[in-house]
Amino acid sequence: MSSAETTTETTAETSAEWTADEMMTVAAARQLHDGTACFVGIGLPSTAANLARATHAPGLVLVYESGCIGAKPDRLPLSIGDGVLADTADAVVSVPEVFNYWLQPGRIDVGFLGAAQLDRFANINTTMVGGTYDAPAVRLPGAGGAPEIAASCREVVVVVRQSPRTFVRELEFVTSVGFGSGPGDRERWGLRGAGPRVVITDLGVLEPDPSTCELTLTSLHPGATVEQARAATGWDLRVAADVASTRPPDADELRVLRALNATLRAGS
Amino acid sequence: MARIMSLRDAVAELVRDGDTVALEGFTHLIPFAAGHEIIRQGRRDLTLVRMTPDVVYDQLIGAGCAARLVFSWGGNPGVGSLHRFRDAVEHGWPGPLELEEHSHAGMANRYVAGASGLPFAVLRGYRGTDLVERTATIAPITCPFTGEELTAVPALRPDVTVVHAQRADRQGNVQLWGITGVQKEAVLAAHRSLVTVEELVDELTPVPGDVVLPSWVVTAVAHVPGGAHPSYAQGYSVRDNEAYRRWDAVSRDRDAFTAWLDADVLAAGAPA
Numbered sequence: 001m002s003s004a005e006t007t008t009e010t011t012a013e014t015s016a017e018w019t020a021d022e023m024m025t026v027a028a029a030r031q032l033h034d035g036t037a038c039f040v041g042i043g044l045p046s047t048a049a050n051l052a053r054a055t056h057a058p059g060l061v062l063v064y065e066s067g068c069i070g071a072k073p074d075r076l077p078l079s080i081g082d083g084v085l086a087d088t089a090d091a092v093v094s095v096p097e098v099f100n101y102w103l104q105p106g107r108i109d110v111g112f113l114g115a116a117q118l119d120r121f122a123n124i125n126t127t128m129v130g131g132t133y134d135a136p137a138v139r140l141p142g143a144g145g146a147p148e149i150a151a152s153c154r155e156v157v158v159v160v161r162q163s164p165r166t167f168v169r170e171l172e173f174v175t176s177v178g179f180g181s182g183p184g185d186r187e188r189w190g191l192r193g194a195g196p197r198v199v200i201t202d203l204g205v206l207e208p209d210p211s212t213c214e215l216t217l218t219s220l221h222p223g224a225t226v227e228q229a230r231a232a233t234g235w236d237l238r239v240a241a242d243v244a245s246t247r248p249p250d251a252d253e254l255r256v257l258r259a260l261n262a263t264l265r266a267g268s
Numbered sequence: 269m270a271r272i273m274s275l276r277d278a279v280a281e282l283v284r285d286g287d288t289v290a291l292e293g294f295t296h297l298i299p300f301a302a303g304h305e306i307i308r309q310g311r312r313d314l315t316l317v318r319m320t321p322d323v324v325y326d327q328l329i330g331a332g333c334a335a336r337l338v339f340s341w342g343g344n345p346g347v348g349s350l351h352r353f354r355d356a357v358e359h360g361w362p363g364p365l366e367l368e369e370h371s372h373a374g375m376a377n378r379y380v381a382g383a384s385g386l387p388f389a390v391l392r393g394y395r396g397t398d399l400v401e402r403t404a405t406i407a408p409i410t411c412p413f414t415g416e417e418l419t420a421v422p423a424l425r426p427d428v429t430v431v432h433a434q435r436a437d438r439q440g441n442v443q444l445w446g447i448t449g450v451q452k453e454a455v456l457a458a459h460r461s462l463v464t465v466e467e468l469v470d471e472l473t474p475v476p477g478d479v480v481l482p483s484w485v486v487t488a489v490a491h492v493p494g495g496a497h498p499s500y501a502q503g504y505s506v507r508d509n510e511a512y513r514r515w516d517a518v519s520r521d522r523d524a525f526t527a528w529l530d531a532d533v534l535a536a537g538a539p540a
Contacts, residue, residue: 042346065372067294067447067448068447078345079346079512081294081295081345081449083296083500083507085447086502092446092447092477094448095376096377096450099372099377100373100376100377104373104391104392127398135358135360138358139354141342141343141349142339142341143340143371144320144340144341145371145373147371147373147394147399148391148393151395174396174398175398176397180396185396190416190417190418
């Protein structure tokens with residue numbers, strides 16, 4: 001993913017001290033608590049999870065779908081099967097084992113996912129956009145581990161940049177389930193986890209409404225406005241009555257994040 | 269007993285036009301050299317099976333070897349899209365590519381069923397996703413004991429599975445370790461198998477956490493040092509991340525890809 005490549009760019013909604021991507025990554029990292037187990041995808045989720053482990057959550061257990069459980073990399077891996085993950089893991093298991101023994105029974109506290117498209121119920125599309133399934137305008141990578149991560153982790157955190165192209169009124173393909181079409185769908189489908197607890201974007205934080213499951217803007221990052229968030233959302237965005245302001249990145253978070261991103265840029 | 273063969277002879281004998289072929293390796297131990305030999309020998313109409321069809325399948329698809337793809341995630345890990353895969357799906361170049369799409373858990377369990385000699389596997393997944401409607405090899409099943417509704421996926425039984433491993437002895441016993449993905453299951457599920465190895469040794473020294481494939485479940489072993497490049501073989505090489513980044517530019521353009529194919533695969537010839 002390109003998080004490392006874009007962090008040095010200065011964008012319109014960015015303060016002088018940090019970029020919107022840095023704010024998003026820091027906000028995502030803060031969602032992860034010490035002593036919990038986190039199923040990590042590559043890209044922004046991996047960056048945020050490693051930031052959390054290097055700052056407030058040294059005992060965070062990182063689980064990668066390549067079978068690396070308890071990985072403690074000292075640099076960001078480019079891929080989920082990077083050798084540094086296997087070298088530093090508590091256990092390296094087969095792929096059938098990581099999905100069947102570790103993910104499916106609900107042993108993982110948090111699933112950390114990205115998205116190409118996301119709807120108001122936090123359902124995710126990573127399969128295709130435009131055209132038809134057989135002849136799509138854009139063919140995306142597909143499901144990978146995400147459907148089972150979304151179904152089986154106790155809760156899910158989604159990290160995704162917010163834009164009308166991403167935050168769409170209707171998904172063209174449901175690859176991974178958030179809340180379906182509202183309350184009761186997850187239970188009806190037998191999905192064991194509670195579903196998406198929070199969506200972190202470059203503009204703010206969205207959380208599902210407890211009664212309707214619809215994503216609601218509950219916090220704005222410094223410099224971002226409700227109007228900006230509405231303009232970046234393809235549906236009529238619900239906004240909490242009292243929108244909080246996200247605590248800006250502190251010096252330690254920024255220092256560690258930049259050092260981590262430098263390890264990815266340097267390659268390995 | 270596995271036969272020790274050259275890569276060229278092994279591919280010629282074991283991989284046939286129209287076969288269902290699995291090249292497995294989860295980021296680690298991906299059998300790139302064998303994939304290139306399949307391209308050089310001009311195999312056609314293959315059903316390619318792989319959880320993560322990354323760069324080696326981008327190359328096979330671009331070279332026109334594949335008619336169908338059975339997979340769960342098609343991207344260049346950490347870099348972006350697979351442009352040859354996308355060109356085939358979006359524009360039918362160099363030919364149309366039929367997709368059979370699963371999740372990782374579904375694919376892993378399909379191999380497990382194949383390796384177990386069972387007709388299908390069961391998992392708690394897929395429900396609520398559009399994959400259920402799109403993929404014929406995903407079906408609901410009711411637990412006969414609890415009544416819970418679950419998902420069944422049929423066994424995968426490739427005609428031939430190809431994997432790369434760290435080493436084998438001269439009898440063809442194979443040892444691999446590190447991130448072992450679904451390699452063991454994919455070999456045991458297949459009718460025939462080829463293992464390319466970094467090293468051939470007289471006697472295998474046990475390694476903590478390793479997987480041993482005994483000679484009698486492997487069809488052929490080929491000594492191909494560096495045969496996983498640009499992926500890696502733990503203990504022998506590191507992943508060439510720069511090569512994965514470079515592939516992005518080569519694969520975006522049909523002419524650049526064709527030039528790469530001519531120079532780096534077709535003209536290069538098989539390893540000795």
